[in-house]
Amino acid sequence: MKKILIVFAALFTLFSCNKESSSETDLAPLKISFQLEAFGAPIDTTAFYTNNSGEKFKITAFKFYVSLIEAANSSTNSRSAENESYHLVDLADPATHQFTVSLKNGIYDQLNFIIGVDSVRNVSGAQTGALDPAKGMFWTWNTGYIFAKLEGKSPSSTAPFQMFTYHIGGFKTGENAIRNISLPAQFQIGKTNELVINADVQRWFDGVNTLSIASKATIMSPGGMALQIADNYATMFSVNKIVNP
Amino acid sequence: MRKTITILTLLFFISGIILFEACNKKDIVQPAQTTPLSIPIPPGFPAIQNFFVNNPVTQEGFDLGKKLFYDGRLSADGNFPCASCHQQFAAFATFDHNLSHGFDNQFTTRNAPGLANLAWYKEFHWDGGINHLEVQPLAPITAPNEMAETVENVIRKLKADATYQDMFRKAFASNEITSQQMLRALAQFMGMMVSANSKYDRVKAGKETFTTAEQRGYQLFQLKCSTCHQEPLFTDQSYRNTGLPIDNVLKDMGRMRITKKSEDSIKFKVPSLRNVYLTAPYGHDGRFYSIGAVIDHYRSGVINGPTTDPLLKNKLSIDDFEKADLLIFLRTLTDTAFVNDKRFAQN
Numbered sequence: 001m002k003k004i005l006i007v008f009a010a011l012f013t014l015f016s017c018n019k020e021s022s023s024e025t026d027l028a029p030l031k032i033s034f035q036l037e038a039f040g041a042p043i044d045t046t047a048f049y050t051n052n053s054g055e056k057f058k059i060t061a062f063k064f065y066v067s068l069i070e071a072a073n074s075s076t077n078s079r080s081a082e083n084e085s086y087h088l089v090d091l092a093d094p095a096t097h098q099f100t101v102s103l104k105n106g107i108y109d110q111l112n113f114i115i116g117v118d119s120v121r122n123v124s125g126a127q128t129g130a131l132d133p134a135k136g137m138f139w140t141w142n143t144g145y146i147f148a149k150l151e152g153k154s155p156s157s158t159a160p161f162q163m164f165t166y167h168i169g170g171f172k173t174g175e176n177a178i179r180n181i182s183l184p185a186q187f188q189i190g191k192t193n194e195l196v197i198n199a200d201v202q203r204w205f206d207g208v209n210t211l212s213i214a215s216k217a218t219i220m221s222p223g224g225m226a227l228q229i230a231d232n233y234a235t236m237f238s239v240n241k242i243v244n245p
Numbered sequence: 246m247r248k249t250i251t252i253l254t255l256l257f258f259i260s261g262i263i264l265f266e267a268c269n270k271k272d273i274v275q276p277a278q279t280t281p282l283s284i285p286i287p288p289g290f291p292a293i294q295n296f297f298v299n300n301p302v303t304q305e306g307f308d309l310g311k312k313l314f315y316d317g318r319l320s321a322d323g324n325f326p327c328a329s330c331h332q333q334f335a336a337f338a339t340f341d342h343n344l345s346h347g348f349d350n351q352f353t354t355r356n357a358p359g360l361a362n363l364a365w366y367k368e369f370h371w372d373g374g375i376n377h378l379e380v381q382p383l384a385p386i387t388a389p390n391e392m393a394e395t396v397e398n399v400i401r402k403l404k405a406d407a408t409y410q411d412m413f414r415k416a417f418a419s420n421e422i423t424s425q426q427m428l429r430a431l432a433q434f435m436g437m438m439v440s441a442n443s444k445y446d447r448v449k450a451g452k453e454t455f456t457t458a459e460q461r462g463y464q465l466f467q468l469k470c471s472t473c474h475q476e477p478l479f480t481d482q483s484y485r486n487t488g489l490p491i492d493n494v495l496k497d498m499g500r501m502r503i504t505k506k507s508e509d510s511i512k513f514k515v516p517s518l519r520n521v522y523l524t525a526p527y528g529h530d531g532r533f534y535s536i537g538a539v540i541d542h543y544r545s546g547v548i549n550g551p552t553t554d555p556l557l558k559n560k561l562s563i564d565d566f567e568k569a570d571l572l573i574f575l576r577t578l579t580d581t582a583f584v585n586d587k588r589f590a591q592n
Contacts, residue, residue, distance in 0.1 A: 053457065076408070095409075105351040122376075123298065123376050123377065124377065124426070124430060125299070125300070125378070125379030125380055125429075125432070126298070126379040126380055126424065126425040126428035126432075127425060128423050128424070128425035132396075132423065132424055133380070133383055133396050134396035134397045134424050136395075138380075140383040140384040140387045141370075141374050141375075141384050142374040142502075142503050143374065143376040143377065143380055221505075224505070
């Protein structure tokens with residue numbers, strides 16, 4: 001009888017729930033805000049800007065995916081990554097300019113994220129939430145996410161209605177437009193309230209490469225110029241403010 | 246003593262079940278009230294792709310997928326359900342059309358392929374641009390010359406319909422209707438479309454025998470065709486240039502549109518030959534109105550270019566008698582049960 005009870009108890013423990021090792025109380029919220037700018041000031045969709053190629057343009061749409069957000073400490077090598085970390089920042093929807101992430105308590109000196117969507121989510125069928133294809137950031141004819149979009153008008157454009165359309169994406173070898181962003185920032189999860197990050201569209205045109213609207217008004221597929229634009233916008237971020245109490 | 250053991254064992258299993266349920270509460274994949282279905286794997290078929298790992302097939306999901314497949318509301322003007330181009334009596338191709346009709350009197354740019362055995366396909370479309378069964382329907386739904394609708398609008402229409410609210414709830418145990426659920430339901434319906442009950446299959450299973458002409462045709466087929474039209478799917482899923490001159494209006498570059506590699510110029514996916522007698526016309530743009538015309542192309546029409554398939558560069562030597570035998574064999578690939586299967590027909 002005793003034996004049966006022991007076996008019973010042993011089996012029972014085997015079947016009990018496997019609790020995650022790090023308890024959820026280790027986590028604290030951090031607000032991340034994006035200030036969408038052009039030439040150092042908040043984007044004005046009625047204004048004309050002039051890029052370094054001397055081309056006038058105005059902006060009608062600006063969107064990008066911020067994914068796989070991670071706080072890192074370069075000296076201790078400790079890291080904390082947000083779970084299910086996909087955010088679509090859309091100029092047209094101010095509610096998307098800020099969001100709160102949940103990260104492990106600790107002191108960090110880097111905020112890391114990618115601009116785009118990791119390859120796994122590009123090959124795993126229909127996604128939901130920020131990755132819902134209804135968001136218009138998905139190529140239906142050549143499966144994959146559009147990582148970032150910039151659209152507008154320019155007298156320099158030779159496309160219909162003087163439009164320029166830059167849809168940047170691509171995850172396959174040779175077409176990989178996923179860019180890792182690492183921003184130096186001293187912050188403490190559990191204490192810091194908010195990180196304010198600037199994203200300046202000028203870098204799309206005047207980044208490590210020069211994008212002239214006259215020579216290329218439309219990019220809507222992976223590879224080629226898309227990679228150069230991704231290199232450009234990878235440099236558009238800077239930490240504006242770290243808000244501590 | 247025996248009674249105690251029985252009681253204890255019972256208690257153990259009951260508590261085990263309770264615990265199991267409790268632990269899994271967070272990520273319920275399949276609601277308890279659904280009826281599981283499984284995609285039948287015919288003898289000799291390889292394993293299916295991993296499309297259903299996060300999307301277990303259920304009767305409720307399948308029924309929802311079928312309703313969606315036949316619902317014109319997935320298109321802008323209500324006239325173009327999936328089934329408008331994928332007709333069951335044509336083995337889910339478009340009967341007698343080289344190109345199909347889409348929104349606002351427009352043509353599609355390619356021939357609608359038959360739908361069968363999709364759970365085994367690595368990629369979809371003639372150019373292989375789609376990498377997962379779930380995301381395939383997004384292409385026709387949003388193409389301006391096909392269903393011409395936005396995903397957002399489709400979901401809005403579905404949400405406003407009480408029958409859909411009920412069916413989505415039953416299939417996915419959630420009060421929300423999302424595009425992911427819609428696409429998963431469609432994938433369940435399409436994934437269940439397995440065609441493997443043709444005379445060819447019954448001969449392979451030893452239940453029937455080929456006539457002498459069918460047998461000669463089969464031997465020829467294995468000799469001349471089966472490298473590309475590999476059994477049992479009757480495609481090796483590769484992309485090949487079969488020496489078709491390019492159409493100056495369509496200017497379809499095929500696989501190169503996806504890979505941007507010149508070596509993929511005017512290559513198209515090898516189509517399956519299952520139900521081939523029902524899926525005329527043939528070729529990526531439907532330029533051949535009979536199978537005989539396709540065979541004639543391989544005998545004498547192949548144009549040699551930089552990417553023309555090496556297997557076709559010297560054309561195929563098939564005499565008229567052999568052609569007749571081949572045609573007779575290809576008839577054995579018609580799966581009458583599949584095209585009459587009520588499960589896949591509109592309710």
